[in-house]
Amino acid sequence: xxxxxxxxxxxxxxxxxxxxxxxxxxxxxxxxxxxxxxxxxxxxxxxxxxxxxxxxxxxxxxxxxxxxxxxxxxxxxxxxxxxxxxxxxxxxxxxxxxxxxxxxxxxxxxxxxxxxxxxxxxxxxxxxxxxxxxxxxxxxxxxxxxxxxxxxxxxxxxxxxxxxxxxxxxxxxxxxxxxxxxxxxxxxxxxxxxxxxxxxxxxxxxxxxxxxxxxxxxxxxxxxxxxxxxxxxxxxxxxxxxxxxxxxxxxxxxxxxxxxxxxxxxxxxxxxxxxxxxxxxxxxxxxxxxxxxxxxxxxxxxxxxxxxxxxxxxxxxxxxxxxxxxxxxxxxxxxxxxxxxxxxxxxxxxxxxxxxxxxxxxxxxxxxxxxxxxxxxxxxxxxxxxxxxxxxxxxxxxxxxxxxxxxxxxxxxxxxxxxxxxxxxxxxxxxxxxxxxxxxxxxxxxxxxxx
Amino acid sequence: xxxxxxxxxxxxxxxxxxxxxxxxxxxxxxxxxxxxxxxxxxxxxxxxxxxxxxxxxxxxxxxxxxxxxxxxxxxxxxxxxxxxxxxxxxxxxxxxxxxxxxxxxxxxxxxxxxxxxxxxxxxxxxxxxxxxxxxxxxxxxxxxxxxxxxxxxxxxxxxxxxxxxxxxxxxxxxxxxxxxxxxxxxxxxxxxxxxxxxxxxxxxxxxxxxxxxxxxxxxxxxxxxxxxxxxxxxxxxxxxxxxxxxxxxxxxxxxxxxxxxxxxxxxxxxxxxxxxxxxxxxxxxxxxxxxxxxxxxxxxxxxxxxxxxxxxxxxxxxxxxx
Numbered sequence: 001x002x003x004x005x006x007x008x009x010x011x012x013x014x015x016x017x018x019x020x021x022x023x024x025x026x027x028x029x030x031x032x033x034x035x036x037x038x039x040x041x042x043x044x045x046x047x048x049x050x051x052x053x054x055x056x057x058x059x060x061x062x063x064x065x066x067x068x069x070x071x072x073x074x075x076x077x078x079x080x081x082x083x084x085x086x087x088x089x090x091x092x093x094x095x096x097x098x099x100x101x102x103x104x105x106x107x108x109x110x111x112x113x114x115x116x117x118x119x120x121x122x123x124x125x126x127x128x129x130x131x132x133x134x135x136x137x138x139x140x141x142x143x144x145x146x147x148x149x150x151x152x153x154x155x156x157x158x159x160x161x162x163x164x165x166x167x168x169x170x171x172x173x174x175x176x177x178x179x180x181x182x183x184x185x186x187x188x189x190x191x192x193x194x195x196x197x198x199x200x201x202x203x204x205x206x207x208x209x210x211x212x213x214x215x216x217x218x219x220x221x222x223x224x225x226x227x228x229x230x231x232x233x234x235x236x237x238x239x240x241x242x243x244x245x246x247x248x249x250x251x252x253x254x255x256x257x258x259x260x261x262x263x264x265x266x267x268x269x270x271x272x273x274x275x276x277x278x279x280x281x282x283x284x285x286x287x288x289x290x291x292x293x294x295x296x297x298x299x300x301x302x303x304x305x306x307x308x309x310x311x312x313x314x315x316x317x318x319x320x321x322x323x324x325x326x327x328x329x330x331x332x333x334x335x336x337x338x339x340x341x342x343x344x345x346x347x348x349x350x351x352x353x354x355x356x357x358x359x360x361x362x363x364x365x366x367x368x369x370x371x372x373x374x375x376x377x378x379x380x381x382x383x384x385x386x387x388x389x390x391x392x393x394x395x396x397x398x399x400x401x402x403x404x405x406x407x408x409x410x411x412x413x414x415x416x417x418x419x420x421x422x423x424x425x426x427x428x429x430x431x432x433x434x435x436x437x438x439x440x441x442x443x444x445x446x447x448x449x450x451x
Numbered sequence: 452x453x454x455x456x457x458x459x460x461x462x463x464x465x466x467x468x469x470x471x472x473x474x475x476x477x478x479x480x481x482x483x484x485x486x487x488x489x490x491x492x493x494x495x496x497x498x499x500x501x502x503x504x505x506x507x508x509x510x511x512x513x514x515x516x517x518x519x520x521x522x523x524x525x526x527x528x529x530x531x532x533x534x535x536x537x538x539x540x541x542x543x544x545x546x547x548x549x550x551x552x553x554x555x556x557x558x559x560x561x562x563x564x565x566x567x568x569x570x571x572x573x574x575x576x577x578x579x580x581x582x583x584x585x586x587x588x589x590x591x592x593x594x595x596x597x598x599x600x601x602x603x604x605x606x607x608x609x610x611x612x613x614x615x616x617x618x619x620x621x622x623x624x625x626x627x628x629x630x631x632x633x634x635x636x637x638x639x640x641x642x643x644x645x646x647x648x649x650x651x652x653x654x655x656x657x658x659x660x661x662x663x664x665x666x667x668x669x670x671x672x673x674x675x676x677x678x679x680x681x682x683x684x685x686x687x688x689x690x691x692x693x694x695x696x697x698x699x700x701x702x703x704x705x706x707x708x709x710x711x712x713x714x715x716x717x718x719x720x721x722x723x724x725x726x727x728x729x730x731x732x733x734x735x736x737x738x739x740x741x742x743x744x745x746x747x748x749x750x751x752x753x754x755x756x757x758x759x760x761x762x763x764x765x766x767x768x769x770x771x772x773x
Contacts, residue, residue, distance in 0.1 A: 109519055273629060274606035274628070278606055287608065423720035
């Protein structure tokens with residue numbers, strides 16, 4: 001008995017020791033460290049540290065473009081060009097980190113790895129600002145240099161990354177939705193690819209003709225596309241969020257009508273079924289007449305058309321009867337989180353390079369995004385030759401005049417709200433679900449979430 | 452147990468022997484201490500890697516936090532649980548979790564049992580060739596498996612659609628992973644297909660442990676194959692069957708996770724998601740670790756009860772051939 005008691009005592013002592021270990025470990029966790037972020041800059045003056053070419057500062061650049069086969073070589077070239085020119089000269093080394101599904105930077109920030117520059121998408125930029133510790137450009141870079149650098153980029157584009165009056169993201173890679181066209185399928189159906197459809201009514205007519213004559217699907221705008229939907233609704237005069245972004249306002253007559261027209265094409269039998277990825281694959285395989293997607297996929301589409309032996313054409317986002325269409329932008333902004341004056345300087349060098357003339361020349365000609373410095377398209381030193389050779393870019397540049405930003409969902413619940421919205425669109429377009437009911441329910445649940 | 456002996460000793464034994472007794476006690480004490488010291492590293496690791504995260508999860512369920520260094524979790528009380536229950540996808544994910552759990556049982560029990568018994572009596576090399584066939588899917592990486600199935604079921608270029616149309620089974624191509632009718636069944640099928648190999652190997656191993664004598668004895672009595680299976684194989688495999696049932700029920704949601712992620716991402720409109728995928732989305736895509744933890748806590752409790760029930764069931768019904 002005595003032994004048992006002693007043994008029990010020993011066991012209990014161990015157990016308590018274990019609990020202590022566990023709890024002490026636990027306690028350190030939620031308290032967290034407040035010091036990590038806000039040291040040098042309280043939002044007043046930005047300091048640029050000095051860089052030393054002999055002892056270069058390393059920064060990391062998280063990029064989703066590094067994960068797409070059609071964009072990877074271009075993005076790698078951009079980074080390596082920087083490292084071999086400005087970076088070498090000034091003392092900055094940029095390491096590119098592939099960021100598939102925009103998750104890697106979040107995981108790495110949570111794991112306290114060094115994450116300095118992130119190619120961040122627009123819809124969740126606000127959430128990123130709150131949860132990921134991104135800094136405002138005005139707070140970390142010198143005001144006069146910043147202002148000087150932004151000359152030449154349209155105010156429209158700059159506004160996209162501004163939240164509450166400060167720039168948390170500088171528009172970087174940028175594209176609009178366009179209709180890619182398979183010229184051969186058009187010709188087989190007796191249609192002229194140089195005279196493409198301009199309205200949704202024409203789209204339906206052309207799509208049915210292609211299906212009838214070639215047996216292949218005529219058109220695709222997959223309802224899970226995530227951002228083009230915004231442009232479709234805007235084109236019919238609908239809004240998605242109220243002006244102060246505090247409320248969802250998309251359940252209205254214009255939205256219902258736009259979705260009804262889309263659903264009508266979707267269920268006509270001439271619309272390709274499946275997800276966005278699947279529709280792109282189908283188009284690249286030469287089995288789809290028209291596909292609405294980001295102009296950023298241009299380089300991939302062009303390669304596919306060359307490999308498949310057909311001609312690639314394109315036209316802008318279709319319009320509802322005589323209302324001009326309102327394209328939205330896809331693409332990304334550069335969000336930054338340097339944590340020391342040296343880092344400020346290093347990150348600033350990189351930002352200046354990639355959003356400067358050389359940077360955009362590479363981005364447009366090697367990746368396929370638009371030059372935000374639109375003048376480059378007419379500058380023989382930079383992109384004129386390229387754009388003349390690839391007239392599809394003109395379609396894109398023309399659309400920039402009517403562009404509206406894709407919705408930036410507000411705050412903490414951005415991803416959840418975005419999911420509810422997309423799910424409702426997919427359901428309304430691709431199934432027999434009642435449009436009004438589905439969309440109104442989605443609006444209600446988003447507003448429950450936001451308020 | 453040691454009580455009567457000790458009493459005996461203390462009353463009857465002379466001083467000198469008593470002294471040696473306390474020595475042995477000391478020795479034993481040292482021995483026990485040694486044993487615990489041996490256990491210590493394992494206990495520590497278990498504490499750090501299992502129980503600490505577990506306790507953190509319970510703790511975090513009452514906070515709102517994005518896991519970003521430099522930010523402080525905000526206590527929100529039961530808010531996360533309230534939001535969880537009002538979330539659109541939570542209900543669907545719970546019912547889908549049940550769907551996957553129940554749907555996986557044929558793939559983890561019935562088919563493997565049949566395959567294991569069928570290959571057990573084979574002679575020579577073919578036995579291993581067959582077993583390798585069943586086992587190969589298990590060792591393929593889920594991501595590549597997912598990619599292959601995605602190509603096979605592609606709405607326009609996929610082999611399955613082309614064949615079904617050629618055979619006249621369907622008129623129009625089907626977008627399998629974008630169709631709520633098919634998406635979750637396909638996820639189930641692919642998860643099940645992966646699991647068959649594992650269960651088959653487990654059952655095969657258990658079968659080799661059954662003595663041939665039983666079969667010889669009953670075949671002398673004139674029992675046919677079916678009777679042999681029912682009266683000998685099944686009872687003697689019962690511990691393994693119950694073990695596999697437990698595994699299948701407790702882990703089905705984890706096994707289906709990878710295919711949900713790769714093939715449907717929970718869609719179309721959340722119809723193929725399950726609870727683990729939702730937890731992942733709350734935590735790592737919405738960066739809302741509080742809500743993820745709240746879901747995890749609920750499921751920890753539910754699955755703990757299921758595990759207990761299965762354990763009791765297994766004690767009651769498993770038959771061990773000692």
